[in-house]
Amino acid sequence: MDLCKQQGWRTWLFSVEVGVRGFCSQSVLRLMTAVGATGRERQVAIQGLSQAVEWASSWLWLRREEKSWRQSTNTQ
Structure with missing residues (x-):
């Protein structure tokens, strides 16, 4: 954000929340209102975000048993 401000751009920091489902x-x-998305454009963007989050959550759940994700017991 600081670099963008130094270049003369207006910046905003938005924390957004999307549930796992x-x-x-x-x-x-x-956020959508602030960036000027309205009507159908906003609806499509939110639907895409919702689907992406749901897909990512599903992907993580299906791979929850991956051995490579386990915490290492090696204390070196």
Whole structure:
């Protein structure tokens, strides 16, 4: 953000919340409004975000038993 501000751009920091099942909180709507997305454009963007989060959550769940993800017991 600082680098963007130094270049003369306006910046905003938005923390947004999307649940693991793809539910978008009001923070996502505030972000979309701030960037000027309205109507169908906003609806499509939120739907895409929701689907991406739901897919990513599903992917993580299906790979929860991956041995390479286990915490290392090596204390070196």
